[in-house]
Amino acid sequence: MLAEHFELIEAVGLNLFFAFIFIFIGLSINDLMKNNDVPKTGRYVIYLVLFLGCAGFIIKGVIQFLLESQGVG
DSSP: OTTTTHHHHHHHHHHHHHHHHHHHHHHHHHHHHHHTTOOHHHHHHHHHHHHHHHHHHHHHHHHHHHHHHTTOO
């Protein structure tokens, strides 16, 4: 059974890995901003850029899933 679902397990594990990496990046950026007294406008811009990066990976995953389910990829 494990050999049959190896590709699915691998894909889920990779997506969880990326989620944890984005969480750790966000926490480290937050710590740096608190220690260096970054103004609120700068914090909003940094969080927006981090969110757009995460959203890009999520959208890529959704598009890839849709294309593979239709047999294109």
